[in-house]
Amino acid sequence: MIVIYLLIPLGIVTAAIFLAGFIWAVRSGQYEDTCTPALRPLIEDNPKNHKKANE
């Protein structure tokens, strides 16, 4: 079970990386707007290429 001394720090480090990612995301304004990001993927398509694809 001594390997837990490795796994717990590793788990914490992994979680810390994601926490740091979260803090960075908030600070860099990733979540200032939670409305348009959901819409953006829908309107990116180039209509020239996908006129009637699969509809």
Added chain:
Amino acid sequence: MTNAASPPRDQRPTPDRSSTVETFRYDNRIVRAFAIATVIWGIVGMTAGLLCAVQLFFPGANLDFQFVTFGRLRPVHTNAVIFAFVGNGMFMGIYYSVQRLCKTRMLSDTLSWLHFWGWNAIIVAAAITLPMGFTTSKEYAELEWPIKIAIAVIWVVFTINLLGAIVKRREKHIYVAIWFYIATALTVAVLHIVNGLEVPVTLWKGYSIYAGVQDALVQWWYGHNAVAFVLTTPYLGMMYYYLPKAANRPIFSYRLSIIHFWALIFIYIWAGPHHLLYTALPDWAQSLGMVFSIMLIAPSWGGMLNGLLTLRGAWDKVRQDPVLKFMVAAVTAYGMATLEGPALAIKTVNSLSHYTDWTIAHVHTGALGWNGMLTFSVLYWLLPRLYNTKLWSVKLANYHFWIALLGMMFYVIPMYIAGITEGMMWKQFTKEGFLQYPNFLETVQQILPFYRLRAIGGTLYLFGVWLMAYNLWRTARAGQFVPEEEARAVSWRSQTLAHAEPAFTHRWLESKPMLLAVCALIAVLIGGMIEIIPMIVVKENVPTISSVKPYTPLEVLGRDIYIREGCLACHSQMIRPFRSETERYGEYSKAGEFVYDHPFLWGSKRIGPDLQRIGGKYPNAWHYNHLDDPRSTSPGSIMPRYLWLLSQKLDTTSLPARIGALRRVGVPYPAGFENKALDDLNQQAGKVVADLKNGQVTAQPDRDIIAVIAYLQRLGTDIKLAPKPVAEAAGGLRAGN
């Protein structure tokens, strides 16, 4: 073409808009390559699964051919569907959506193709080495060390390509799908490296640096998170991109998706020990795994509801569109599997379900439902777009949907019934207090009809994939492939800086620190682990039982054959502290018994009985006859014949290297034992052969089977030699009901 992708941007003062619009091309070739690989490997992997399923009710189906026998074929099936089918499927989904969400091409075409060919070469290597018996035996991490290193290298290539594309993105906001992709890339690297640490012996053999309980804990920390970060997070990212695209409406709640993401990745990493409930793993670690597993319901269902509620007001589309049908079924299956998972992680439920086909039903709800159907939906959505055409036959795709759904039902429902039946029969006592079904074979016979039904379900599902392959092929033929898709966008950097930056070089410099940081992180993790782990693990002072001794050279080779043949696919070596198990198998397993087991061989499924206390239970001749023809000693057995063990010569050339490697990972063989090992082996083999003669069996001492018999006869016997009734060294386990 609009260059005002996001409304707020229009309000910003940009001096000269036309000069900031950049034209670039999306790489569709790499997406198509991964899509083709997904379909091909899907068919290969599911066919391997079907061959496995058939052997469980018709053991002769391997045609006595060792390379396709269940124990060796099962890892081919699991690796093919997880890393080849779902692996290529996730890369297909990621390479298409990341380019569009970031409004950029991937970092480098060279890296993209290195990734594609490297990954698929690894799969081919797996498909060759696993049937040959080159395996670590650790589930979903079976590939031996040279392939493991290749996986790590290719994974780093993928990670750099992905993060590079994100760094040079033109869209400032990183859409939630990409968060899931980032988590996938980073976490899989960590898991793969930590669990894969081995001391190499030969080119195709290594010994895990961890032993017994340690190895089990690291393996299931890895194993469960392989489910989390290979089968779940990348596919959730794909759900967040492709489901809104297919339904043509935004995700129900972007805010919920944020909570979903951070909660899910944080909690998942702790849930691994739920694979080891009631084993020799200390109680507190089991409880930790159980608690985190139950907490996982919340983010999982948040994600499922977010997906389903996106279809509010669009259910009429679901009726028409096979893409949406598959997505709804996939997300629903995700919800079912993630409710069932925490339930199975409750110790009380697990005491019934563990080692039974219930687990098989559970993973196939996830694999056939969630991963399979989401992959199909993305393929049906993507291929017409890559070929600038319509799907060749919507009707055929609808047929595929119903066939897949029916196939899945015919798979999982019989497995649920089989699992609960097994679990109940194993635990059933008569009024007098004896086991109701003391012969394990009775419980096997009882579930054979369900094994047959399961094979029918699998056949249906596989047939559906063939229909899809045909449909996609016709679609591709009808359309015109768009290898380079032109797109235009305004980079957020040029806007915030108020004037146009001349481009790539400056942005590249801007982005370099993050790229460097990521590379540094990976380097630090690798370097740090190589230094730290041997220090902690190899010199550790494990709780030992004084009478537990290292394996003899013959037993070491026998154990390695046990690993090669994949015996642990059907036989556990872990007796849980229940009366139903101690009555059937003997004394329950103690942590201290496994201190020389590199790797651990506890297993996760009992298609046959547990073997922890098999040593001394039957004479040598019984084992010889049983491996020759299991039905001669155990009528009705579904175990395959192991004829090649009787004829193949035992390979002793690497014996000194094996002893040396085992000493390096902490097994206390005396100095110079390598040189005496062969003599020791011959002596013990001679004794086994002499004893076989008493049992009317004539055998040569230099065959594989002699080593296997020696190993089986040693199993679980050491604690019986203890001077006093066994006192547990480390404690932590209590006998249950």
